[in-house]
Amino acid sequence: MSSEPAVEISSLTFSHSPPGGRPNDAVVALRDVNFTLPTGSRTLLIGGNGAGKSTLLYILAGKRMIQQGIVNVFGKDVFKDFPPNLVYLGTEWAMNAGVRRDIVVSDFLNSVGGYRHKERRDHLLDILDIDLDWHMHAISDGERRRVQLCMGLMGEWDLLLLDEVTVDLDVLVRDGLLNFLKDETVNRGATVxxxxxxxxxxxxxxxxxxxxxxxxxxxxxxxxxxxxSSDNAGSTLHAIALQWLSSDRALRIQEEKEGKRAKTRGPRTNAAPDDVNRESFYKKYDYKIVRIPSLSHVSHWEHYILSSSSSYPFLSTSIQPLPSTTHIGVSIWINSRCFRRVFNCY
Ligand SMILES: Nc1ncnc2c1ncn2[C@@H]1O[C@H](COP(=O)(O)OP(=O)(O)OP(=O)(O)O)[C@@H](O)[C@H]1O
Incomplete structure (x- = not known):
């Protein structure tokens, strides 16, 4: 096993800049990060939503150019000299329309080089319990995730960056995967x-x-x-994570009280003029004010909502006839929330 660290990060500070945004809009996602990871290690990043885990993994995968600091993977600047055996697996892959096409899994895996790694691919097909005849557009999220993992892991990777990709695996497959990763780090000195x-x-x-x-x-x-001798010695990871995240939130609330940071989370006590304007806007177009006088008016009502939808794209609706002649089911989507109501037609 190499004595060279797999990862070396020093003085890394990184901000997300929204496209076309002003410098003041930049969000600082990483501040003065410094650490090394030994080759063959399996490191778990624990932090609340927004703590910076994905940003860090993205940078380690060479997907973001950094503004400040040094990020070396196997001794080289990951952005300029990308290591050939680095694999990054994130959740966004499964959203990509390209991997939801009608393509058979065996073809899909071969199209990304599966034929070059037959032995490892077959081992992973067993662990991840994959049917080569599945069609990528007609499988469950977890099944698609298994195919992604097989694709990413079948080559001999040296550094694997995993961003929450085990979330939709069933417990048996997840357990088999974790054991596989463990073996890879122990037997080949790979790093996770x-x-x-x-x-x-x-x-x-x-x-x-x-x-x-x-x-x-x-x-x-x-x-x-x-x-x-550590405070948390003997605790489970879940208990430790719960304690760390609780103390993170308590600290934030304390800093908000002391005026060290602005309070942005939770309910607002003083409604800003914008909120008042929004409230009157949404009240005006609130679906609850709609009354349906009789079934014969339904199509007229639907027309009303549909014509509103063209002016207000967050509104969409559908009307479902119910077996009863005196009731109809109405579904209204405002943004991505669906409100369902059964209306009495009188
Ligand atoms: N594209 C972006 N533009 C602006 N800010 C962003 C962008 N992506 C992330 N951020 C911000 O950067 C910070 C770190 O986000 P990041 O996604 O790295 O967190 P995370 O720890 O991975 O969270 P989660 O557990 O929810 O995945 C957050 O404040 C987030 O709002």
Whole structure:
């Protein structure tokens, strides 16, 4: 096993800049990050939503150019000198229309080089319990995720970056996958960095754990199980994560009270003029004010809503006749929320 660190990060600070945004719109996602990861390690990134895990994995995968700091993978700048055996697997892949086409899984895997890694591919087909005759457009989310994992893992990777991709696997497949990854790190010296919010069944997996909050590392990658003298020694990962995230939130609330940061989460006590304007706007177009006088008026009513939809694209509706002649079912979507009501037709 190489003594060279798999990952070396120093003084990394990173901001997301919205396209076309002003410099003031930039969101600082990582602040002064410094750590190294030994080759052969399995590091778990623990942090609340928005802590910066995905941003870090994206940068490690060379998908973002950094503005400040050094990010080396196997001794080289990952953005300029991309390591050939780095694999990044994130959740967005499954959303891509290209992988939801009517293509048979065996063809799909061959089209991404499966024929070059037959032995490893077949091993993964067993672990991930994949049917080569599945069609990519006609399988469940978890089944599609299994195909993604097979695709990503069948080559001999040296660094694997996993961003929450085990979330839709069933527990048996997830367990088999974790054992496979463990074997890869032990037998081949491969390295894994894994961001997840699901901690059950994970206690025996990591060699290191890290705690991220607000783009910073509260605890740099630290050997797991924790040192017996540590506060959390003996606790499960789930208990530790719960405690860390609770203290993160308590700290934020404390800082908000002390005026060190603006309060942006939760209900607003002082309605801004904008909120008042929005309230009167939404009240005006609130579906609840619609009354349907009789079944014969339904098509007229539907026309009313549909014509509103063209002016207000967040509104859409459908009307379902029910077996009863005195009631109709109405579904109205405002943005992505669906409100269903059964209306009495009088
Ligand atoms: N494209 C973007 N533009 C602007 N800000 C962003 C963008 N992507 C992420 N952010 C912000 O950067 C910060 C870090 O986000 P990131 O996605 O890295 O968090 P995360 O720890 O992966 O969260 P989660 O657990 O929800 O996946 C957050 O404040 C987030 O709102």
């Amino acid at each position: 960095v894994y961001a997840t919010h699901i901690f059950d069944g994970l206690n025996d997996f990591p060699t290191h754990i890290a705690h991220m909050r607000d783009g910073s590392f509260v605890l740099n990658p630290t050997p797991w199980p924790l040192n017996p």
